[in-house]
Amino acid sequence: MVRHLPTLSIAMSVTSLALLLAQPATAETVTLGIGTQDTTTNTVTAGVVIRQLHLLEKYLPTDGKYANIKFELEWQNFTSGPPVTNAMMANKLQIGMMGDYPLIVNGFTFESNPESKSRLIGVAAYSLSGSGNGIVVHKDSPYYDLADLKGKLVSVPFGSAAHGMVLKAMQDRGYASDFFQLVSQSPEVGSTNLQEKKIDAHADFVPFAELLPFRGFARKIFDGVETNLPTFHGIVVRTDFAEKYPEVVVAYMKAIIAANQWLRDDPKLAAEKIQEWTGISKEVVYIFLGPSGNMTTDPTIKPALIDAATTDVKVLQNLGRMKEFDPKKWVDDSYIRKAYAEMKLDYDAQLASTKNYEISGEDSFCRKPIVDPRKAGEVWVDDAGILPFASAACTLGAYADLKAKGKKINVAYVFDTTRGIKLFADQAFYAVGAGDVAPFLLKKDAETYATKINGKVLGFDDAVKSAVTGGKT
Amino acid sequence: MPAAAAVTEPSPAPVATPTPASPSFGALAGRWYRLNQDRLRATAIGVISLAAFLLVWHLLTTYRVVFFVRFTNVPSPLAVYASFTKAIHDPKFLMHIVFSCRRIFFGFSLAAIVGVPLGLIMGRFKLVHEVVFPVAEVLRPIPAIAWVPMAIMLWPTNEQSIVFITFLGSFFPILVNTLHGMSLVDPVLVRAAQCLGARERSIFREVYFPASLPHIFTGLTIGMGVAWVSLIAAEMISGQYGIGYFTWEAYSLVQYADIALGMIAIGVLGLGSSLLIRGAGQLVMPWRAK
Numbered sequence: 001m002v003r004h005l006p007t008l009s010i011a012m013s014v015t016s017l018a019l020l021l022a023q024p025a026t027a028e029t030v031t032l033g034i035g036t037q038d039t040t041t042n043t044v045t046a047g048v049v050i051r052q053l054h055l056l057e058k059y060l061p062t063d064g065k066y067a068n069i070k071f072e073l074e075w076q077n078f079t080s081g082p083p084v085t086n087a088m089m090a091n092k093l094q095i096g097m098m099g100d101y102p103l104i105v106n107g108f109t110f111e112s113n114p115e116s117k118s119r120l121i122g123v124a125a126y127s128l129s130g131s132g133n134g135i136v137v138h139k140d141s142p143y144y145d146l147a148d149l150k151g152k153l154v155s156v157p158f159g160s161a162a163h164g165m166v167l168k169a170m171q172d173r174g175y176a177s178d179f180f181q182l183v184s185q186s187p188e189v190g191s192t193n194l195q196e197k198k199i200d201a202h203a204d205f206v207p208f209a210e211l212l213p214f215r216g217f218a219r220k221i222f223d224g225v226e227t228n229l230p231t232f233h234g235i236v237v238r239t240d241f242a243e244k245y246p247e248v249v250v251a252y253m254k255a256i257i258a259a260n261q262w263l264r265d266d267p268k269l270a271a272e273k274i275q276e277w278t279g280i281s282k283e284v285v286y287i288f289l290g291p292s293g294n295m296t297t298d299p300t301i302k303p304a305l306i307d308a309a310t311t312d313v314k315v316l317q318n319l320g321r322m323k324e325f326d327p328k329k330w331v332d333d334s335y336i337r338k339a340y341a342e343m344k345l346d347y348d349a350q351l352a353s354t355k356n357y358e359i360s361g362e363d364s365f366c367r368k369p370i371v372d373p374r375k376a377g378e379v380w381v382d383d384a385g386i387l388p389f390a391s392a393a394c395t396l397g398a399y400a401d402l403k404a405k406g407k408k409i410n411v412a413y414v415f416d417t418t419r420g421i422k423l424f425a426d427q428a429f430y431a432v433g434a435g436d437v438a439p440f441l442l443k444k445d446a447e448t449y450a451t452k453i454n455g456k457v458l459g460f461d462d463a464v465k466s467a468v469t470g471g472k473t
Numbered sequence: 474m475p476a477a478a479a480v481t482e483p484s485p486a487p488v489a490t491p492t493p494a495s496p497s498f499g500a501l502a503g504r505w506y507r508l509n510q511d512r513l514r515a516t517a518i519g520v521i522s523l524a525a526f527l528l529v530w531h532l533l534t535t536y537r538v539v540f541f542v543r544f545t546n547v548p549s550p551l552a553v554y555a556s557f558t559k560a561i562h563d564p565k566f567l568m569h570i571v572f573s574c575r576r577i578f579f580g581f582s583l584a585a586i587v588g589v590p591l592g593l594i595m596g597r598f599k600l601v602h603e604v605v606f607p608v609a610e611v612l613r614p615i616p617a618i619a620w621v622p623m624a625i626m627l628w629p630t631n632e633q634s635i636v637f638i639t640f641l642g643s644f645f646p647i648l649v650n651t652l653h654g655m656s657l658v659d660p661v662l663v664r665a666a667q668c669l670g671a672r673e674r675s676i677f678r679e680v681y682f683p684a685s686l687p688h689i690f691t692g693l694t695i696g697m698g699v700a701w702v703s704l705i706a707a708e709m710i711s712g713q714y715g716i717g718y719f720t721w722e723a724y725s726l727v728q729y730a731d732i733a734l735g736m737i738a739i740g741v742l743g744l745g746s747s748l749l750i751r752g753a754g755q756l757v758m759p760w761r762a763k
Binding site: 080082085086089090091105106109112113114115155157158159160183184185186188189192193195196198321 | 537546621625626629631709711713718724726727728
């Protein structure tokens with residue numbers, strides 16, 4: 001028996017060697033790790049949508065040097081940016097996405113990595129006015145404006161886009177650094193603390209400033225639009241990977257373009273699917289990514305965003321968190337440009353455009369076309385879909401009408417009269433008078449407007465009643 | 474008194490037998506050396522091993538060694554030292570340490586005050602054991618980080634939530650070891666005491682408690698360690714102070730040197746507090762061999 005063994009093993013190795021040689025060429029497997037933030041709603045078109053619809057597989061190159069390379073995609077989900085940076089530094093991920101502040105930290109951290117640098121190659125979504133970040137308080141609290149929070153305990157995830165917003169807001173209003181008692185809490189911790197009223201306010205990034213009010217225990221008292229500092233989420237790549245497989249990075253950019261198109265083709269379906277994939281309520285997804293939403297999905301790297309990043313760097317430097325870093329040198333738009341060219345799209349036209357897609361169509365209640373989408377409104381009826389209406393008054397009128405007909409309404413949206421940001425109708429304050437219904441995020445703004453039109457400020461329920469009796473235009 | 478000089482040496486061992494004639498300094502030093510030879514040797518080897526650890530760390534990170542384990546981006550000891558020198562000039566860093574020590578102190582003390590008596594009672598009375606043990610066994614494996622949301626909701630202030638998590642960390646090792654100590658008490662000793670007419674209270678005080686003390690102290694030492702282990706999870710709630718929070722914040726800003734500094738600070742503080750408990754153990758149980 002023992003004597004047979006070597007013969008057998010030799011025979012076997014010869015066979016396997018022969019088999020090995022018989023194959024034309026060995027297929028090489030390359031693992032591509034992608035770090036996503038599924039719950040951060042404005043990154044979904046660069047992450048979870050691509051993963052679930054298998055869009056990257058569709059665009060991955062298969063010819064030339066890629067004929068024998070098989071890409072294994074490894075998607076990893078995180079709730080914030082820093083862990084993505086950490087995994088990218090460790091080369092467990094090659095592509096990652098995160099908000100503006102974590103992105104800069106990512107670029108800066110990679111400066112000291114001898115193997116690779118990181119480059120900003122595209123944008124997932126942005127808001128030029130800084131919407132998306134916001135400050136919420138408990139709904140029972142007596143705070144309606146930032147000024148009310150003097151000396152109060154405010155938490156924010158340090159090093160996040162929301163932290164930048166808070167600092168900018170304080171700077172704009174000339175508040176001293178100890179105006180609030182500012183502490184650092186992650187979204188998970190901050191949300192629970194706010195619910196338990198252990199903190200007075202919580203500032204956070206997408207989607208928490210909308211999600212927490214939607215959950216019913218919080219009220220937004222400050223929106224990033226007031227800072228007017230652009231905010232965005234972007235995609236970074238390890239340069240060692242990008243230089244070795246540039247076509248794969250281009251394919252990834254194409255997948256983002258395709259994902260954005262999928263979103264805009266049917267925003268309601270997209271919101272429902274994203275809820276299914278990420279657990280974030282579809283009504284919240286829709287307020288960000290739906291038509292006239294608070295975020296614009298656009299992969300082009302706009303100069304205004306890079307200027308904002310430069311401002312962010314200064315903020316971090318003032319905090320002693322960063323040394324020299326130039327965001328302009330860190331941007332590499334060659335991949336996204338190539339993707340646009342190969343898909344026969346005009347990059348420069350898109351780069352110059354800051355238009356979102358807007359609410360359109362025919363108002364079925366007031367019976368007129370929608371001309372000014374940022375004065376319009378929408379009602380999401382459970383079985384009938386999302387219906388557009390021409391004005392806030394029409395929206396509230398239609399809401400009452402649908403309710404009276406016994407329809408189940410998921411949510412209604414209106415727009416802040418001066419800032420043009422989309423609001424949950426039941427969270428807004430309404431200045432009502434002289435046949436006019438003007439929704440506002442802030443009570444203070446509604447009061448100012450009401451004085452002007454000689455009207456009064458109403459909550460949602462009263463505003464609906466007044467719309468039924470005489471607010472119809 | 475020349476003996477006083479010997480006593481103030483950093484050695485708790487009782488040395489320097491009073492001698493009427495004043496011996497020469499050399500003779501005293503020689504005797505002190507003979508008495509503490511083992512301890513000196515252990516200290517020397519400890520210092521050498523720590524130095525070797527630092528050297529290996531330095532070399533691995535300087536040459537960015539990649540040998541399955543990758544040291545490419547691990548901060549070097551010098552980078553961590555630079556962070557350290559910056560930190561000690563920052564009064565905030567001292568606050569971090571003070572806050573953490575206070576939290577650990579309260580959490581651990583509460584765990585000891587609750588855990589040891591509970592363990593003793595559970596070990597003595599079967600019914601209590603049967604009631605408490607299953608609950609304790611279910612709660613014991615739950616990691617500190619999983620407790621964070623519940624801790625926030627349970628307690629009115631954040632400071633209490635943090636102390637609660639460190640309490641949980643040290644409570645279970647203390648309870649389990651106390652129980653273990655109780656189960657190992659020699660029944661012969663108990664019967665002997667009973668034959669001599671001892672009542673329940675005396676048996677508890679004179680037999681059970683001293684016999685399980687060594688295990689109680691093992692539990693306290695482990696409990697102290699676990700209290701520090703759960704510190705980062707606990708101080709995620711803090712948002713402002715604490716060495717665990719410092720480490721967590723460094724992570725959210727991806728500052729590797731500060732992360733390492735936080736880790737080392739937790740390690741050193743943990744070591745210090747374990748030594749304190751061991752010292753207390755020697756005071757309480759002088760009959761135990763070192």
